[in-house]
Amino acid sequence: MKQLSLCLLILLAVSLTTSAAYEKVKPKLELQEIQEFIGQWKGVGQLKRGSTQGGWIEESHWEWKFTKQDSALVYKSPKGKFVKELRVSFEDGVYVARGVNADGKKIELRGKRDDSGKLVLTNAEMTLPSRISFRTVAAGKRMVVSFERKLSAALYTRLGEVGATRKGSMFGKGVQEVVCIVSGGKGTMPVTFEGKTYYVCCTGCRDYFNENAAEIVAEYRMKQLDN
Numbered sequence: 001m002k003q004l005s006l007c008l009l010i011l012l013a014v015s016l017t018t019s020a021a022y023e024k025v026k027p028k029l030e031l032q033e034i035q036e037f038i039g040q041w042k043g044v045g046q047l048k049r050g051s052t053q054g055g056w057i058e059e060s061h062w063e064w065k066f067t068k069q070d071s072a073l074v075y076k077s078p079k080g081k082f083v084k085e086l087r088v089s090f091e092d093g094v095y096v097a098r099g100v101n102a103d104g105k106k107i108e109l110r111g112k113r114d115d116s117g118k119l120v121l122t123n124a125e126m127t128l129p130s131r132i133s134f135r136t137v138a139a140g141k142r143m144v145v146s147f148e149r150k151l152s153a154a155l156y157t158r159l160g161e162v163g164a165t166r167k168g169s170m171f172g173k174g175v176q177e178v179v180c181i182v183s184g185g186k187g188t189m190p191v192t193f194e195g196k197t198y199y200v201c202c203t204g205c206r207d208y209f210n211e212n213a214a215e216i217v218a219e220y221r222m223k224q225l226d227n
Helices: 002-025 203-226
Strands: 039-046 056-066 071-076 083-091 094-101 106-113 119-123 131-137 142-150 156-166 189-193 196-200
Touching: 056 156, 056 203, 083 106, 094 119, 189 203, 196 203
Parallel strands: none
Antiparallel strands: 039 056, 039 156, 056 071, 071 083, 083 094, 094 106, 106 119, 119 131, 131 142, 142 156, 189 196
8 A cells, every 4th residue: 555655656746747847848928929930931032122133032940949948939041141040038028039140150139029019139249130020911921021230329221131921821711720739829730649630830849749748738638628
């Protein structure tokens, strides 16, 4: 009887530890508010709006990144004209984006979403770009990314702008969106657990699901019962 009680206590401790670890890295609400960026994007860059001179093609993607300590959104554009990669977290009331620019130099930008929902990030250092803005349009099917250089305390000039379309966008009406079981965003990739199929929104969520499937599915089922 004592051995049984001891085993139950150990199982309970393991369960509580796992649940606590899962809760700790769940996406912060503020990051969930910009998870509309998640997906693969392909677009055209312009140095000057309305002009094709000096234009270029640019592909990028956003995905979740989970560690044992925190969660973040990662932006990657391997052939980006201005930025190669950014890791966006939420710290002390602001979004913080750390990464590298097109020259391979480390950059750090901070900012917030404005009233229209656009994410505006500003670089306090001299490295370019000085300011980056991300916003989605057309019900999240298109994204506009603006890159700027700082001229003075309050004046910026355009470096370039990328207008991109989400890969696999469904422009037809009546398309039912599937929810990511990890982040609550738009599910696009199938995953399975105990013979049942669920969906996640990116490879980061897929990897996290594969490592924590039992806990994630249990929480999902509880929410279904509550609804």
